[in-house]
Structures are given as structure tokens and as C-alpha cells.
Amino acid sequence: METQARFxxxxxxxxxxxxxxxxxxxxxxxxxxxxxxxxxxxxxxxLGHVFLFGAALxxxxxxxxxxxxxxxxxxxxGGAFIGFLSSLPLVVLxxxxxxxxxxxxxxxxxxxxxxxxxxxxGQMPGLLILVAVVTVLGLVGVxxxxxxxxxxxxxxxxxxxxxxxxxxxxxxxxxxxSHGLGLRIRRFMFASKGLSxxxxxxxxxxxxxxxxxxxxxxxxxxxxxxxxxxxRQQVLRWGGIALGILILLILPFLLRxxxxxxxxxxxxxxxxxxxxxxxxxxAGLLDLGYVAFFAIGAYTMALLTPSEYGVANLSFWTALPFxxxxxxxxxxxxxxxxxxxxxxxxxxxTLGFGEIVRILVLSDFLAPLIGGAQGxxxxxxxxxxxxxxxxxxxxxxxxxxxxxxxFFVSWRLRDARLGRQWMAMREDEDVAxxxxxxxxxxxxxxxxxxxxxxxxxxxxxxxxxxSVFPHSFSLMVSINVLCLIIVGGIGSLPGxxxxxxxxxxxxxxxxxFAEYRLLMYGALLILMMLARPEGFWPSEVRKRxxxxxxxxxxxxxxxxxx
Amino acid sequence: MPMLELQDVHAYYGNIxxxxxxxxxxxxxxxxTLIGANGAGKTTTLRTISGLLKPRQGKVYLEGEDLDQYKAxxxxxxxxAMVPEGRGIFAKLTxxxxxxxxxxxxxxxxxxxxxxxxxxxxxxRLKERRNQVAGTLSGGEQQMLATARALMARPRLLLMDEPSxxxxxxxxxxxxxxxxxxxxxxxxxxxxxxxxxxxLQVAHRGYVLQTGEIVLGDTADGLRQNPMVQKxxxxxx
Ligand SMILES: Nc1ncnc2c1ncn2[C@@H]1O[C@H](COP(=O)(O)OP(=O)(O)OP(=O)(O)O)[C@@H](O)[C@H]1O
Ligand SMILES: [Mg+2]
Numbered sequence: 001m002e003t004q005a006r007f008x009x010x011x012x013x014x015x016x017x018x019x020x021x022x023x024x025x026x027x028x029x030x031x032x033x034x035x036x037x038x039x040x041x042x043x044x045x046x047l048g049h050v051f052l053f054g055a056a057l058x059x060x061x062x063x064x065x066x067x068x069x070x071x072x073x074x075x076x077x078g079g080a081f082i083g084f085l086s087s088l089p090l091v092v093l094x095x096x097x098x099x100x101x102x103x104x105x106x107x108x109x110x111x112x113x114x115x116x117x118x119x120x121x122g123q124m125p126g127l128l129i130l131v132a133v134v135t136v137l138g139l140v141g142v143x144x145x146x147x148x149x150x151x152x153x154x155x156x157x158x159x160x161x162x163x164x165x166x167x168x169x170x171x172x173x174x175x176x177x178s179h180g181l182g183l184r185i186r187r188f189m190f191a192s193k194g195l196s197x198x199x200x201x202x203x204x205x206x207x208x209x210x211x212x213x214x215x216x217x218x219x220x221x222x223x224x225x226x227x228x229x230x231x232r233q234q235v236l237r238w239g240g241i242a243l244g245i246l247i248l249l250i251l252p253f254l255l256r257x258x259x260x261x262x263x264x265x266x267x268x269x270x271x272x273x274x275x276x277x278x279x280x281x282x283a284g285l286l287d288l289g290y291v292a293f294f295a296i297g298a299y300t301m302a303l304l305t306p307s308e309y310g311v312a313n314l315s316f317w318t319a320l321p322f323x324x325x326x327x328x329x330x331x332x333x334x335x336x337x338x339x340x341x342x343x344x345x346x347x348x349x350t351l352g353f354g355e356i357v358r359i360l361v362l363s364d365f366l367a368p369l370i371g372g373a374q375g376x377x378x379x380x381x382x383x384x385x386x387x388x389x390x391x392x393x394x395x396x397x398x399x400x401x402x403x404x405x406x407f408f409v410s411w412r413l414r415d416a417r418l419g420r421q422w423m424a425m426r427e428d429e430d431v432a433x434x435x436x437x438x439x440x441x442x443x444x445x446x447x448x449x450x451x452x453x454x455x456x457x458x459x460x461x462x463x464x465x466x467s468v469f470p471h472s473f474s475l476m477v478s479i480n481v482l483c484l485i486i487v488g489g490i491g492s493l494p495g496x497x498x499x500x501x502x503x504x505x506x507x508x509x510x511x512x513f514a515e516y517r518l519l520m521y522g523a524l525l526i527l528m529m530l531a532r533p534e535g536f537w538p539s540e541v542r543k544r545x546x547x548x549x550x551x552x553x554x555x556x557x558x559x560x561x562x
Numbered sequence: 563m564p565m566l567e568l569q570d571v572h573a574y575y576g577n578i579x580x581x582x583x584x585x586x587x588x589x590x591x592x593x594x595t596l597i598g599a600n601g602a603g604k605t606t607t608l609r610t611i612s613g614l615l616k617p618r619q620g621k622v623y624l625e626g627e628d629l630d631q632y633k634a635x636x637x638x639x640x641x642x643a644m645v646p647e648g649r650g651i652f653a654k655l656t657x658x659x660x661x662x663x664x665x666x667x668x669x670x671x672x673x674x675x676x677x678x679x680x681x682x683x684x685x686x687r688l689k690e691r692r693n694q695v696a697g698t699l700s701g702g703e704q705q706m707l708a709t710a711r712a713l714m715a716r717p718r719l720l721l722m723d724e725p726s727x728x729x730x731x732x733x734x735x736x737x738x739x740x741x742x743x744x745x746x747x748x749x750x751x752x753x754x755x756x757x758x759x760x761x762l763q764v765a766h767r768g769y770v771l772q773t774g775e776i777v778l779g780d781t782a783d784g785l786r787q788n789p790m791v792q793k794x795x796x797x798x799x
Contacts, residue, residue, distance in 0.1 A: 417666070420662070420663060420666060421666070423652075423655070423663075424652065424663050424666070427652040427653070427654055427655065428650065428652060430614070430646070430650065431646060431650040431651075431652065433614065433634050433635060434612060434614060434634065434638070434644050434646055434650070435638060435643075435663060435664065435666055435667070435711075435715070436635045436636075436638030436639060436666055436667035436715065437635055437666065438633070438635040439635070541654055541655065544654065544656075544695055545654045545695075
């Protein structure tokens with residue numbers, strides 16, 4: 001108890017230092033500066049500010065969270081200390097930047113960044129305000145952690161939604177159109193960049209209110225639904241599904257061209273993600289060369305249609321099955337030699353396979369046949385009844401059809417015999433075999449079906465761009481797909497969608513991310529593993545696996561101690 | 563014709579000669595036990611029968627049919643199920659899902675439901691815990707689950723690898739009671755055990771395995787009377 005009552009300098013010092021290092025390095029590598037252009041609240045708060053100040057806020061929150069049963073006074077002191085400590089390096093940075101010409105070594109320490117650090121108030125008063133602001137943020141972090149959860153949750157939800165909408169305000173504002181009521185709503189809610197102040201208030205109030213309502217009334221609503229007769233419940237469920245499908249169908253009209261383009265790209269990744277999810281998530285085979293099947297699908301499309309290097313004269317629709325078939329054969333071709341490999345070895349060999357395919361399509365040796373580094377141009381677009389599918393709004397339906405098919409197939413397979421075979425194999429190959437599961441067939445089917453989805457994605461990709469280039473098939477694509485299923489939740493079908501939206505959709509909307517994509521992935525993956533290792537939308541088995549200590553049952557009968 | 567017959571089976575791990583000419587028979591309806599020290603080759607013998615390891619020389623016959631032509635997963639369809647050493651349950655799946663997996667080789671839904679009832683009768687503890695994650699079961703419960711899962715394949719020949727390993731004496735007795743019960747219901751059992759004392763109480767016949775060779779084969783009573791067995795495996799002077 002003695003130690004409990006005292007202020008824990010060491011922990012607080014460590015957290016403060018950590019926050020300082022985070023803020024300082026985000027400044028030094030240019031994240032803060034780059035994102036300063038992206039306003040969340042017009043003219044007030046930018047994404048750069050979030051990166052600059054987030055660390056102090058997080059540090060205070062963590063400190064109070066760790067020392068959950070300490071007194072409030074001590075916690076506040078800790079938060080202020082952490083905030084203060086983490087502001088000092090920023091002050092030093094601002095002070096030494098000009099006299100020492102720091103910009104020579106750290107090109108990102110620009111006058112704009114210094115302006116931001118001093119909050120545009122001139123050096124001395126500005127820096128003092130900076131220290132004060134960061135210190136207060138440390139306190140706010142503590143406050144957040146100390147609020148009772150029925151207050152904190154709505155608050156955080158409100159802030160989160162404001163953050164998201166502010167972040168995407170550029171695209172969201174566009175969706176309101178440029179005349180009539182739409183325009184008026186847009187003018188009210190959005191500044192020229194970011195949300196307007198009234199917009200912030202409206203969004204925050206709505207999100208917070210909804211959250212409060214759900215927290216207090218949600219269980220009652222759920223009970224009410226559960227009490228309905230089964231027929232009515234079924235009607236409700238199908239109604240929900242129908243509504244979802246309806247929204248999916250009219251989405252391009254809501255999103256217009258640019259966003260449709262983004263969604264099409266997301267969709268191509270969803271298609272790949274669903275395929276890799278079968279291989280990695282269902283069957284537990286770590287495949288790092290997954291892009292190879294995407295490439296094979298794309299190149300098959302290029303070669304079978306009347307393109308530059310086309311050897312056949314097929315239409316998109318007749319060529320499509322062959323693209324899928326080619327990918328499937330490649331999947332089996334890869335599968336056979338790796339049948340006996342597990343874990344790391346499998347990962348390395350598949351990685352090699354992906355690179356081999358990329359190098360082959362890039363090679364001069366095959367260039368006379370498939371164009372080498374120049375790629376293949378003039379691939380015809382897909383068409384339906386004479387209508388060419390060129391615009392993203394139309395391509396959307398093609399991709400949607402592919403995704404729905406893949407989703408349906410994955411979903412049915414998961415609950416079928418094959419799904420159980422995969423699950424058994426993933427859990428323990430030896431036991432699975434002893435139980436009568438044909439490992440060879442089961443593994444090859446995973447590779448083949450996974451490859452099929454990727455091949456389909458590649459084929460649509462080729463028709464979409466009317467061209468293929470080797471550089472579209474780099475290792476990065478495999479890593480993207482793997483990351484998105486990890487972030488979404490390995491083995492979970494909705495998780496693939498969530499992961500693709502977060503890792504493919506968001507960076508498309510925030511072009512500045514491109515430069516920091518890998519950094520963001522790394523940070524996101526580490527944070528995920530710490531805070532939510534099962535992913536955003538985990539599958540049942542993963543959820544159980546990672547939370548066994550706290551919830552040993554999968555539902556159903558209570559457990560007595562025997 | 564015996565249910566199972568091994569004729570001069572030699573098996574290797576790389577160039578380790580693990581089985582040096584094993585011959586044994588198991589008649590339909592019997593419990594036959596295979597006892598021996600650590601590393602004698604008991605597990606290897608079971609792996610050879612279930613096809614996980616192929617003999618380099620010699621034959622394994624199931625009801626007169628040479629098993630050499632079949633892969634491990636095909637042998638399961640022939641009615642041979644194994645309760646692996648160290649239990650080998652799917653730790654992350656629930657009890658019910660594990661049992662479901664056990665019935666994997668079958669397609670008769672009705673029969674599966676009946677057998678589920680049957681194993682729940684045999685192991686009421688599992689019924690209480692059907693939704694519990696298998697990895698959180700106690701050691702004894704995991705053993706029950708492994709056995710129950712093997713039974714779900716409705717095997718004619720059950721291979722059990724040290725079902726008493728790591729269990730408290732009371733539980734061991736319970737496990738052996740169940741083994742007898744399963745046998746009474748018509749399943750032939752080949753039981754590998756280090757606990758020779760218990761194994762020889764439930765078995766009809768037994769073999770003694772030493773460094774890859776069968777050194778003795780007799781009725782259970784005969785083995786219990788045998789001075790060598792008494793000294794080496796029953797701990798009597
Ligand atoms: N995968 C393997 N690779 C190489 N050698 C092995 C392998 N598995 C078993 N062996 C060797 O084969 C011999 C027989 O092993 P086995 O597992 O059959 O013994 P056991 O009688 O089941 O012993 P225990 O009672 O300890 O389980 C041992 O010498 C063992 O080291
Ligand atoms: Mg053994």
C-alpha cells in the first residue's frame with residue numbers, strides 16, 4: 001500500500017518520454033507537416049495536429065488506465081507531468097531549428113512545421129502556449145480514462161465520428177452535390193477544408209446521442225426483437241439483407257465517379273482478400289506470393305482477348321473462365337511442391353513463387369510474347385449487350401458481382417465439409433489426417449479456390465485498365481492483402497470487407513498517405529496486436545481463442561466446476 | 563480371419579530402425595494390449611497400422627485385406643480410428659465441434675446423432691461441457707473427449723495410445739471402465755499402455771514390446787504370471 005500511495009515517477013517518466021519520442025519522430029519524418037494540409041475542423045484542427053498532440057493525450061490516458069485505482073489527484077498530476085515532459089523536446093526542436101540549420105539534416109523541419117509548433121504566435125509566447133496546450137492534453141487524457149464508461153463511450157464515439165467525417169470531408173462534401181438543398185447542407189456542415197464548427201456540433205451531437213440511445217435502449221430493442229415470433233424475425237432478417245443489397249445496388253449513384261473508382265479498387269482487393277482468407281484464414285497456410293495469381297489472371301485476360309499481344313480473340317466473358325482456370329492451375333502447381341511444408345518454410349517458398357512470376361512477366365526473355373516491362377495495352381473492356389463497361393460506376397457492378405459470388409462461395413464452404421476439413425487441418429495436421437482427412441486434397445483445394453478468386457480479380461483489373469504492367473504485381477500487393485485480412489480479422493468474411501475499406505479505401509481517399517503507407521501499416525499492425533489482436537471483425541473461433549481466459553464458453557450451457 | 567494382423571513389420575524414421583519385425587494379431591471383439599517402456603515403438607506400431615507411417619517391409623492386414631494400398635485417411639473409412647498419444651484434440655474448438663470432426667468420415671446424419679447420444683451417455687461430463695473450448699478442459703476430460711471423438715467415427719477397431727497418461731489414479735480406473743464398456747458394445751480395441759497393471763486387467767491378451775521387437779505374447783493372465791513381466795512392468799520383485 002505504501003508504494004501505491006506515492007507518485008510513480010518512473011512509470012510516468014517513461015510514458016512521457018515515449019510520448020515525446022513519438023511526437024518528435026512524427027515531426028522529423030514529416031508526418032505532421034504533410035498532414036497539416038488536411039483539415040479536420042476547417043482552419044482549426046488538422047490531421048497534423050492530431051499526430052502532433054495525440055501522443056500526449058494517449059500517454060495521459062495510458063497512465064491513468066494503468067494506475068486505475070490510484071487517486072484522481074495523483075492521476076491528474078501524472079497526466080500533467082507526462083504532457084509537460086513530452087512537450088519539451090518539441091520546444092527544443094523549435095528553438096534549435098533555425099540557429100543550427102536543422103533543415104539540412106532533417107528536411108521535414110520546415111518553417112511551416114515551426115509555425116505549427118509555435119501555433120502561429122511568434123516564438124516565445126507560442127512555445128509557452130505549446131507547453132501549456134500539451135500539458136493540458138495530458139490532463140485531458142487522464143480525464144478520458146477516469147470518466148465512467150457510460151460517459152466515456154459516447155464521448156469517444158462522438159469524437160471518433162467527427163474525426164472520421166472531418167478526415168473524409170472532401171469526399172463526403174462532394175456527395176451533397178452542388179445545387180439546391182444539397183448545396184445548402186454542404187455549406188452549413190463543411191468549411192472549405194474540413195468540417196465547419198456547426199458541422200462539428202451537429203455530427204458530434206448526433207453520434208453521441210445515438211451512442212447514448214443504443215447504450216441505454218439497445219438491449220431492450222434486442223430483447224423486443226428476440227421476443228418476436230420466429231416468422232417475424234425471419235422477415236426482419238430478410239428485410240435487413242434486402243435493404244443491404246438495395247444499398248449496394250444504388251451505391252454508385254450515391255458515390256459518383258471518383259468514389260466509385262475508389263470502391264472498385266477496394267472491391268478488387270476484397271475479392272483477393274476473400275481468396276487469401278481461404279488459404280490463410282480457413283486452411284492456415286501462410287501464402288506470401290498471392291499476387292502471382294492476380295498477375296496470372298490479368299495476363300491471361302490480356303493474352304486471350306484481342307489486345308496488343310493477344311493470341312485469341314475472345315470477349316471478356318468468354319476469357320474470364322479461362323483466367324480463373326489458369327489461376328487455379330497455377331494454385332495447384334504451387335500447391336504440389338509445398339504440400340509437405342509448414343509455417344515459415346511455406347511462407348518463404350510462396351514468397352519466392354510470387355517473385356518468380358513477377359520476374360518472368362518482366363523478363364526480356366518473355367517480352368516478345370507478353371510485352372516485358374512495357375506491359376500489354378489495348379485490352380478490350382468488358383461489355384454487356386453492346387454496352388462497354390468503362391466507367392467506374394458500371395465497373396462497380398462487375399466487381400460487386402464478383403465479390404458477392406466469392407462471398408457466397410466462401411460462406412457456404414466454411415460451413416460445409418470442406419470448411420471443416422480446412423479447420424481441422426489448420427488446428428492440427430496430424431490429428432486431421434488421423435481422422436480421415438485427405439490432406440493433399442484439402443490443401444490443394446484451398447490453394448486452388450483461393451487462386452480462383454485472385455485470378456478473377458486480376459482479370460477484371462486487366463479489363464478495367466485496358467492494360468497490364470508488371471509493376472502492378474509487386475510483393476506489396478501480397479502484403480496489402482495479407483494485412484487487410486489480419487486487420488479485419490483472420491478467417492472472418494465481413495472482416496475482409498472492413499479490412500479492405502480501412503487499408504485500401506482510406507489511403508485512396510487520403511492521397512498523402514501514399515508516402516507513409518508502410519509506416520502506417522506497421523504502426524497499425526503493432527497497435528492492433530496490442531489492443532485487438534483478433535481483428536476488427538473477428539471470426540468466432542479467433543474470438544474464443546484470444547479471450548479464453550475471460551470467457552471459456554462458446555455460449556450455451558453454463559459450466560459447473562466439477 | 564483375425565480383425566488385424568501384422569506380419570513381420572519393419573518401420574523406419576529416416577534410418578532409425580524403429581520396428582524390427584513386429585507380428586501380432588487382434589481378433590474381433592478382443593481388447594489386446596501392447597506394453598513396453600518409453601521408446602519401445604508402441605506409438606510407432608499404431609502409426610503403422612493407421613497408415614500414418616508406411617512399413618518398409620512386412621504387411622498389415624485388416625480382415626485379410628492388405629492395407630499397404632491405402633492412405634491414412636482411407637484407412638479411417640475402413641473402420642480404424644485412433645485416439646492419439648497426448649490426446650491430440652483440437653484445442654481451440656469446442657467439445658461439440660471436436661466431436662463433429664470425429665464423425666467427419668461419415669455421412670449418415672441420423673447415425674451420427676445416435677452416436678452423439680451414445681458418447682454423451684458414456685461420458686456425461688462431456689455433455690455438460692459441450693460448448694466449452696476443448697483446450698480448457700481438464701486433462702481427464704480431454705482424454706474423454708479424444709476417446710469420444712474417435713468413437714464418433716463408429717470404428718470397428720479402436721487404437722488407443724496411452725489413455726491413462728497423466729491422469730490421477732481414480733480417473734485412470736474410470737477410463738479403463740469406459741474402455742471395457744466400449745468393448746462390450748462391440749468395438750475391438752488395441753490398447754497401448756505403460757500402465758501394465760491396469761492394461762492387463764482389462765485386456766484379453768497382450769504383447770510386450772522391447773526396442774522395436776515383440777519379446778512376449780500371451781493371454782493377459784499369462785502375462786501377469788510371467789516373472790519377467792512382473793519384474794519389468796508390474797514393479798514386483
Ligand atoms: N518422428 C520421429 N523421428 C525420428 N525418430 C522417431 C520419431 N518418432 C519416434 N522416433 C523414435 O522411434 C522409437 C520408437 O518411438 P515410439 O514413439 O514408437 O515409442 P513409444 O513406445 O510410443 O514410447 P512412449 O511410451 O514414450 O510413448 C524411439 O526411439 C523414438 O525416438
Ligand atoms: Mg508413445
